[in-house]
Amino acid sequence: MFDVSKIRDLFPILKRKVNGRDLVYFDNGASTQKLHSVIDTVSNYYKEENSNVHRGVHFLSGLATDKFEESRRVIRKFIGAKYDHEIIFTKGTTDSINLVANGFRSLLKKGDEIIISELEHHSNIVPWQMCCEYSGAVLKIIPLRDNGELEISKFESLLSKKTKLVALSHISNSLGTINPIKEFIEKSHKVGARVLIDGAQAASHVPLNMQDLDVDMYCFSAHKMYGPTGVGVLYGKEDILNEIPPYQGGGEMIKEVSFKKTTYACLPHKFEAGTPNIAGVIAFKSAIEFIADLGFNTITKHEEYLLEYATQEISKIGGVRIYGTSEKKSGIISFNIDGIHPYDIGVLLDKMGVAIRTGHHCTQPIMERFNIPGTARISLAIYNTKEEIDVCMASIRKVKQMLS
Amino acid sequence: MRTIKEIQEEILEDFDMFEDWMQKYEYLIDLGKELPSIDEKYKIEENLIKGCQSRVWLHAEENSGNIIFSADSDAIMTKGIVALLIRVLSGQSANDIAHADLDFINKIGLKEQLSATRANGLLSMIKQMKLYAIAIDK
Ligand SMILES: Cc1ncc(COP(=O)(O)O)c(C=O)c1O
Numbered sequence: 001m002f003d004v005s006k007i008r009d010l011f012p013i014l015k016r017k018v019n020g021r022d023l024v025y026f027d028n029g030a031s032t033q034k035l036h037s038v039i040d041t042v043s044n045y046y047k048e049e050n051s052n053v054h055r056g057v058h059f060l061s062g063l064a065t066d067k068f069e070e071s072r073r074v075i076r077k078f079i080g081a082k083y084d085h086e087i088i089f090t091k092g093t094t095d096s097i098n099l100v101a102n103g104f105r106s107l108l109k110k111g112d113e114i115i116i117s118e119l120e121h122h123s124n125i126v127p128w129q130m131c132c133e134y135s136g137a138v139l140k141i142i143p144l145r146d147n148g149e150l151e152i153s154k155f156e157s158l159l160s161k162k163t164k165l166v167a168l169s170h171i172s173n174s175l176g177t178i179n180p181i182k183e184f185i186e187k188s189h190k191v192g193a194r195v196l197i198d199g200a201q202a203a204s205h206v207p208l209n210m211q212d213l214d215v216d217m218y219c220f221s222a223h224k225m226y227g228p229t230g231v232g233v234l235y236g237k238e239d240i241l242n243e244i245p246p247y248q249g250g251g252e253m254i255k256e257v258s259f260k261k262t263t264y265a266c267l268p269h270k271f272e273a274g275t276p277n278i279a280g281v282i283a284f285k286s287a288i289e290f291i292a293d294l295g296f297n298t299i300t301k302h303e304e305y306l307l308e309y310a311t312q313e314i315s316k317i318g319g320v321r322i323y324g325t326s327e328k329k330s331g332i333i334s335f336n337i338d339g340i341h342p343y344d345i346g347v348l349l350d351k352m353g354v355a356i357r358t359g360h361h362c363t364q365p366i367m368e369r370f371n372i373p374g375t376a377r378i379s380l381a382i383y384n385t386k387e388e389i390d391v392c393m394a395s396i397r398k399v400k401q402m403l404s
Numbered sequence: 405m406r407t408i409k410e411i412q413e414e415i416l417e418d419f420d421m422f423e424d425w426m427q428k429y430e431y432l433i434d435l436g437k438e439l440p441s442i443d444e445k446y447k448i449e450e451n452l453i454k455g456c457q458s459r460v461w462l463h464a465e466e467n468s469g470n471i472i473f474s475a476d477s478d479a480i481m482t483k484g485i486v487a488l489l490i491r492v493l494s495g496q497s498a499n500d501i502a503h504a505d506l507d508f509i510n511k512i513g514l515k516e517q518l519s520a521t522r523a524n525g526l527l528s529m530i531k532q533m534k535l536y537a538i539a540i541d542k
Binding site for chain 1: 425480
């Protein structure tokens, strides 16, 4: 039996008070809270294991390197990738996408096309705009329907031989839409396009299997998965990673350096220039193990229950409008209350100990699409409870009363 | 006309009456609602101070060395603080505004509303009010 109170015990911060109240943390889409085991691993690393990786011949360097590579193996298994060297450690999703977008410039020529969608996070828009500006490629946009789903038929009509890359998010951070990425991937491959999926909002909520999805590249961030900040992953199929030129030059990423010619190291080191966030990478493993041990059956069951309950309860509050009502939806509720600015909702809820996010959530095109300045957003995680939803709903009612 | 310092003290006294944050915020909401909206013709791009979330419009007019401010915001909490800033600064001399020490916001416990989150345009608004004053004072 799933016991949420046992899960909560694993996250020390959930015991703290905010503004004199028990913290209700509903801003998990921005970043989740951290596991005890993650915090301990970071601390223990610096106390017992600290050394640079892949370099020293001494005991500690060997230990740090083994642990670092162990994380790579665990992540490879967690996402069902074929080889360890297809897992590249980065700073996060944004960094992963920039790595690809930067390298892709040199693979594109004028008139080539990249397709993204209207619901992307700015991290999956701006790097492609920069890539297009540099290469002369053209950016095409899949439009959004009123319920927050993408227009698949429009996508099909955008696809052509000119399409070189399709970059889409798995789950929308603003609307909660779970995109049918497998379908998008299959259709893209038919015209020979590569596909990059921004999985920032997905990796801790839905099971992933890279080989089954047949996705070319997939990106995610540890800090949205109960793990440390400053660590992310770029998964890439071996062949595409070999094709993309290195992003940053420096230590670790070379085979041989001379002033005549420098040759690059093989995967994954080619993309891991400089000293990485070793403590973070090692601690990320603890977060992955927590998710894997719990299992996605349990996770999706609990999170779907919370989403359903919260949606039902918030709909009872008059004047609430929810943005994003797709059929397949993750634990994100974006809403507004008639006549009330989302900023005011956020400020007052905070005073009541409820942490939500307000604003455009780095997805301004969505806000433009719905012609709103922003939304208030509840985003759920495995440690949230029905009782917290009750507190949040009572607080929203109070806010509404104060503001109208 | 009372000085900037006197008006700030008056505001501190007002806020001293409140027993908890709820009363304080309700008062701010009332101030926001009572502040007349800025004339539509001033709600233009040049007068807009962009916060990341709520927006502030600020219009300034000079009247023989004094500056009359009018301002507006799309978020009511922001507008409440805007109303307080106008109460303190509007009608004062350019020189006094340029040198004003606006510590009342901290003292009434609204410091977080001026934090560096860029969520509202308040910090930029204060800066802009002072810039107007400095320009006129010259
Ligand atoms: C869908 C999506 N993509 C990308 C990002 C960027 O992730 P990070 O800030 O960890 O690089 C986020 C995080 O807000 C996100 O929600």
